[in-house]
Amino acid sequence: MKALIKSVFIVLVTVLTSPVYLSYHFMALFFNKDGLIPAYTQFLSLFPGQLGNYMRKVALHYILTECSTDCVISFGVLLSHQDTDIHEGVYIGPHCNVGRSSIGAHTLLGSGVHIISGKKQHNFEDLDTPIRDQGGLFEKVSIGEDTWIGNGALIMANVGKKCVIAAGSVVTQDVEDYSIVAGNPARVIKKRIAS
Helix, strand or coil, X not given: CHHHHHHHHHHHHHHHHHHHHHHHHHHCCCCCHHHHHHHHHHHHHXXXXXXXXXXXHHHHHXXXXXXXXXXXXXXXXXXXXXXXXXXXXXXXXXXXEECCEEECCCCEECCCCEECCCCCCCCCCCCCCCHHHCCCCCCCXXXXXXXXXXXXXEECCCECCCCEECCCCEECCCECCCEEEEECCEEEXXXXXXX
């Protein structure tokens, strides 16, 4: 019975949020998709409680490359790229910023986690050109399944499956599967399985 009620509620929220995702697709005919994402996710981020969570995950299901309707996207979460995958069972805590990424199934992101689109977003070699005008590369960062990322962590490299990233860590290098990392820059402090 609970599954039936949840399914009916998702259908109702799909209808309720249809102006959001339909207007996004209409605007994407004329403007850059990634340029529209921040505005749409900022709007969706403002709705509190369970209704807000349902509105975000349903609307983003029709906007992002992949967004499961079996996830939690909390209040204040901002996304910056349409090429983002949020798989089933993912929990994204309040006030996270998520760039171009793929977040594996059953991964948990604490509050205030930032997943930025790699570490090559800004070139800065030319001293005569402002950094903002030097361009850069947005990479898709992969977070493996069943990983836990603590509050306030900054992720700019790939993280393997079943990892634990301590709160406040700054991940600048790829993290192997089953690793527990901490610090700035983050370093492996333990493995979850014997190697």
